[in-house]
Amino acid sequence: MSTELFKAFLTGICAAAPLGPVAILTFQKSVEHGHRWGWITGLGGTVVDTVCALVGLYALSLIEGFLDQHRQLILILGGLFIMVIGFGMFIRKTESSFVKDDGKSQGTPWASMLQTMSLGFLSPAALAFMLILLSIFGLSAVDMEAPVYLVLLCVFAGDALYWFFFSLLASKLGPHMSAKLQLWLCRVAGVCVAAFGVVLLIKGIIM
Numbered sequence: 001m002s003t004e005l006f007k008a009f010l011t012g013i014c015a016a017a018p019l020g021p022v023a024i025l026t027f028q029k030s031v032e033h034g035h036r037w038g039w040i041t042g043l044g045g046t047v048v049d050t051v052c053a054l055v056g057l058y059a060l061s062l063i064e065g066f067l068d069q070h071r072q073l074i075l076i077l078g079g080l081f082i083m084v085i086g087f088g089m090f091i092r093k094t095e096s097s098f099v100k101d102d103g104k105s106q107g108t109p110w111a112s113m114l115q116t117m118s119l120g121f122l123s124p125a126a127l128a129f130m131l132i133l134l135s136i137f138g139l140s141a142v143d144m145e146a147p148v149y150l151v152l153l154c155v156f157a158g159d160a161l162y163w164f165f166f167s168l169l170a171s172k173l174g175p176h177m178s179a180k181l182q183l184w185l186c187r188v189a190g191v192c193v194a195a196f197g198v199v200l201l202i203k204g205i206i207m
Contacts, residue, residue, distance in 0.1 A: 004144050007137040008053075008151040012158025014133050014196075015049040016042075016166075021119045026163060029112050030170035038171055040109035042163025044116030046156055051121075052130035053155045054148075060134055061142035075204030078132040079197045086194025090187045136200060 022045040030038025120126050134140070141148055 004139065004146045005150060005154045007139060008146075008154035009158040011053065011130075011133045011137055011139065012046075012049065012155040012160075013162050015053075015130055015155070016045060016159045016162040018129070020123070022048075022116045023166070025112065025116055025119065026167055027170045027174060029109070030167040031174035033109070035168050035171040037109040037112065038167030039164050041112040041116055042167055043160060044113040044118075045120050046159040046163060047113075047117055048120030048126055049130060049159045050152055050156045052127045053134065053152055055127060056130045056134045057139060057141040057144075057148060057151065059131065060140040072204050074132075074135050075200050078136050079199070079201030079204060081129075081132060082197030082200060083194045084197075086190045086192070086197055088190070090190030090194065 022042065026038050026042040026045070029041040139151065144151060
């Protein structure tokens with residue numbers, strides 16, 4: 001059971017890692033208003049990922065036989081998909097995205113959280129990416145020894161922890177970062193995500 005919970009924790013971290021609209025908004029709010037505001041903003045993405053995990057756990061249980069028969073194909077396609085995400089992060093132009101505004105933005109951190117939730121739920125890739133991660137880590141509502149609520153709690157914890165440190169670093173380093181440095185950090189993150197995809201691809205090929 002502890003292994004499943006650890007895998008769920010890692011699933012949460014991996015689900016939060018790709019740099020997309022949620023990360024950009026969280027970065028901006030962290031720079032503009034500080035760590036607490038930025039973290040609450042990022043938690044909107046955590047809610048989305050946890051809901052997707054809930055749906056994914058039961059969806060995968062319905063196609064368990066198919067997954068067992070096509071584990072190699074899933075690893076290969078999942079690895080390719082994650083490599084594409086990493087490549088997208090690498091080529092993303094951040095100069096106009098990770099910027100601090102004039103400081104006149106209004107609202108509350110909870111409004112920002114609702115905004116990131118909207119961005120996440122409207123993204124067609126959110127559920128697909130979660131399904132891939134759950135399949136890769138072998139998590140399904142039918143086969144798990146751990147209760148579903150504990151697995152979801154671990155997904156939430158991993159996701160929330162990622163945004164905690166992301167917003168903390170953004171609030172501390174963001175105001176001092178040039179657009180060029182932001183671009184290179186995005187590229188390094190893209191390489192790391194793509195490397196994870198390569199590992200999965202190789203694992204699928206040599207199975």
